[in-house]
Amino acid sequence: MVKIVENWKWDVWQRRILDREGNIAIRAGRQSGKSEVISRKAELFAFGNPGTVTLIIAATQRQSSLLFEKVRGRCDVRDDYFEKPTLTKIVLNNGSRIYCVPAGRTGYGIRGYTVDLLIADEAAYIPETVWMAVTPMLAVSSKTRGFGWIIVISTPFGKGGYFYNCCFDSDFLSIHVSSEDCKRISKKYLQTQKKSMTKMQYRQEFLAEFTDEYNQFFPTKVIKSCMTFIEWSKGKDFNRGARYYLGVDIARYGGDENAFVVCEMFKKRLKVVKVFTTERVSTVDTIGRIEDIDKQFGFNKIFIDDAGVGGGVTDVLIDRLGRRVLGLNNASKRFQVQGEDKKKGILKEDLYSNVLMLMETGQLDLINNLDLLRSLKSITFQYGKLETGSNNIRIFGSYSHLAEALVRACWCVKERGLALYMF
Numbered sequence: 001m002v003k004i005v006e007n008w009k010w011d012v013w014q015r016r017i018l019d020r021e022g023n024i025a026i027r028a029g030r031q032s033g034k035s036e037v038i039s040r041k042a043e044l045f046a047f048g049n050p051g052t053v054t055l056i057i058a059a060t061q062r063q064s065s066l067l068f069e070k071v072r073g074r075c076d077v078r079d080d081y082f083e084k085p086t087l088t089k090i091v092l093n094n095g096s097r098i099y100c101v102p103a104g105r106t107g108y109g110i111r112g113y114t115v116d117l118l119i120a121d122e123a124a125y126i127p128e129t130v131w132m133a134v135t136p137m138l139a140v141s142s143k144t145r146g147f148g149w150i151i152v153i154s155t156p157f158g159k160g161g162y163f164y165n166c167c168f169d170s171d172f173l174s175i176h177v178s179s180e181d182c183k184r185i186s187k188k189y190l191q192t193q194k195k196s197m198t199k200m201q202y203r204q205e206f207l208a209e210f211t212d213e214y215n216q217f218f219p220t221k222v223i224k225s226c227m228t229f230i231e232w233s234k235g236k237d238f239n240r241g242a243r244y245y246l247g248v249d250i251a252r253y254g255g256d257e258n259a260f261v262v263c264e265m266f267k268k269r270l271k272v273v274k275v276f277t278t279e280r281v282s283t284v285d286t287i288g289r290i291e292d293i294d295k296q297f298g299f300n301k302i303f304i305d306d307a308g309v310g311g312g313v314t315d316v317l318i319d320r321l322g323r324r325v326l327g328l329n330n331a332s333k334r335f336q337v338q339g340e341d342k343k344k345g346i347l348k349e350d351l352y353s354n355v356l357m358l359m360e361t362g363q364l365d366l367i368n369n370l371d372l373l374r375s376l377k378s379i380t381f382q383y384g385k386l387e388t389g390s391n392n393i394r395i396f397g398s399y400s401h402l403a404e405a406l407v408r409a410c411w412c413v414k415e416r417g418l419a420l421y422m423f
Contacts, residue, residue, distance in 0.1 A: 029179030158220025247409025
């Protein structure tokens with residue numbers, strides 16, 4: 001390795017990273033200096049090990065480019081290039097190369113590289129299946145050159161997943177750095193951030209703690225275990241023998257997004273194959289969009305949250321599409337179970353508990369979608385006093401619209417099994 005000659009005084013944890021030859025997992029709070037030390041690490045590795053390949057990835061091009069720019073800035077000081085650097089590639093006179101690419105949703109675009117050092121920035125946000133495409137690229141270097149090292153860097157994003165596992169893997173040097181321990185960050189700034197965030201958000205972003213909200217309804221580990229695939233194409237993957245269902249959450253007055261979730265039911269297994277949102281638009285546009293997607297899938301049922309604006313949308317769609325359209329409004333609609341005289345209401349707890357049961361028992365496959373993950377992670381619950389005629393649990397979330405659409409689409413397992421009829 002190249003001897004460090006700069007005057008910068010590194011923190012103890014940064015020095016450990018620079019001295020390490022092997023895998024490293026870094027969970028660090030914001031502005032703690034992780035990008036600075038990793039850019040130095042990449043520079044030292046490339047100049048100190050001729051003919052090697054360093055690959056910098058992140059979930060998006062913007063994220064990977066931010067770290068790459070710092071690496072290039074350090075390389076510019078040496079000015080020892082074989083060719084002029086680009087926005088995504090550096091080639092040094094010693095034959096070493098440094099690439100910067102987005103991991104994307106599948107990792108398909110980065111297949112084919114043979115890598116000596118892999119640096120994954122904001123690794124907790126990289127889809128799990130990407131790692132299956134990335135890690136084999138290190139195998140040759142590991143066996144023939146003694147490298148094949150991985151450095152994963154991130155603020156935590158809930159428990160579970162590849163990054164989480166690396167932080168507790170004995171093959172990795174595990175570094176945990178809180179922003180509160182960084183002398184370069186003022187206490188006043190941290191106090192301001194703490195006031196503007198929830199406790200869980202602050203613990204995650206600045207204390208760099210792996211934590212699910214203590215009352216998080218869907219545990220992160222359970223969500224990630226269900227996210228078993230990344231891509232689904234209507235033209236290639238549509239199953240004519242399956243049944244399809246749509247769940248819709250209509251933006252409230254002042255809301256910003258409508259949410260749509262498509263589920264496929266085949267041989268008693270449920271699969272969420274399509275997730276998307278639209279900016280809040282007119283009800284006419286929303287109705288037309290639902291009709292268009294129904295023409296593509298031929299839904300067996302369409303479940304809509306018919307509270308507020310959704311009520312008008314539901315009524316119009318019932319007129320146009322028939323009784324396949326059902327309003328699910330957390331017990332405001334009453335249902336009769338076939339063969340029984342009593343009436344039953346569907347509560348919000350029923351909708352959410354149904355999905356949690358499907359996830360925990362391995363009956364639900366989710367498309368690996370970051371927005372869906374964020375939405376499910378945001379759902380929390382709170383117990384209250386049990387009062388006559390009311391439920392004793394409150395379920396809510398700061399980014400709940402996709403979760404709301406999902407729980408409605410997944411109600412199809414109950415709709416089929418209980419033969420529900422609305423009246």
